[in-house]
Amino acid sequence: MTEQNTQAKLKNLLKQEKIQLWNPPYTQEDNQPGDQHIQELAQRYAPFLNLSVAEVGGALESIRTQAVKRGKGNRTFRETSVATLELLLPRDAKKDPKRKNYMETRLDMPVQQLVDRITEEFSLKHVKLILNGRTLSVDKHLDEQGVKNHSKVMVLKVSDAEQINKEEEEKKNQNESIQRTQKGFQILSERDGSEDPDTTPFLEIADQKGNPLKIPHKEKKALILAMGFHEKGRSLMKRKQYDNALCHLLQADQQFSECGSALLSSVDNYAVLQLDIVWCYRALEALSCLEDGRSRLQRAEECFLKCYGEQQQRLLMIKGNTGREEVLFLRLYLLQSLLSYVEGNDCQARVLLSKVENLYGRLCPDSEKMAQLMALGFTEREARLGLRACGGDLQEAAIHISNRRQNRTKTGKMRMMMCYCWSTTLLF
Structure with a gap:
């Protein structure tokens, strides 16, 4: 990653001075380097980058070699x-x-x-x-x-x-896994709720208040498939199977593309998916996919702003807190910082990283308060999310967790009464 950062900075310097390393005097007729001229450039650029002349010289030679290879590839393509x-x-x-x-x-x-x-x-x-x-x-x-x-x-x-x-549980290859996921969620997506609820499961899409949403059948089907692939991909990410996860996430992205732009700008699921895809790029050390990664992070940020409001005021009005969603912004800023660094934009990378550090400081729960909540019988996850949601207030967190438990109990009873009726909540 450091090499990519150095080369990006050097490419900007070369572009500003209109220096073409693939041409003389930097490249000789036999495609060998013009060592003296490369060395002179390295000596001139080293102070700007705070690097040794040897490091800058090596980076310049790498850029030159790539440029020569690209030129050769262009000629080969034109001729053959x-x-x-x-x-x-x-x-x-x-x-x-x-x-x-x-x-x-x-x-x-x-x-x-x-x-x-x-x-x-x-x-x-x-x-x-x-x-x-x-x-x-x-x-x-x-x-x-x-x-x-x-x-x-x-x-x-x-x-x-x-x-x-x-891993014995993974007895099928990835294609079969994707087909299984698609088949299962396709069955769900084709249910319209008109069948007998005592014998037939169906999936209902509701808003944050539990009100059913009217979505065109085609978009509803695509949305359910997208969320199914996304959830499968996330579970694979947790097991650090990033190759397999990325394939499922890209399938989810393809299904989301079947939904209307109005729907995509109203749900944060689509933005979270973009973060997960770029996170997989990072885990697979494929940050050279910069163009795609940058555009995905931009889409994610735009979607979050539309869903939550400029200062997350819409989210506060609906949920009363922003704790869990702020973690998404932490991931967004971290990935944006990483891409800025790879592009050689150190200043922007530092600004974004500062945002990450400040946000992490707010979201990182106090260990003593965590222990007190867990002593009350709450799980570690409940304690962490509760403290985040309540800005670190211990009593408010305990009340918040208890209320969530009660709501889950009520929801569970309602689902039992509805017999297999599964619902998924989107932010509208």
């Missing part, structure tokens, strides 16, 4: 229609963590052929290919799905035989 793709491989498939991996291919070929080459060359058994946050369909051609020369393609490893032996 063979494109060069950058592969973002799983960590355990990289022979050299610092070395970028490329593959040459024609773009008018099915994705399955590229998958077969990748699995063979890098000794992987089952993979999915992701481009700009979308899963590539194996039965379609690369160019049909927006793959271009120099595209960055993320390679996700799905459950292989080795993983199945280690």
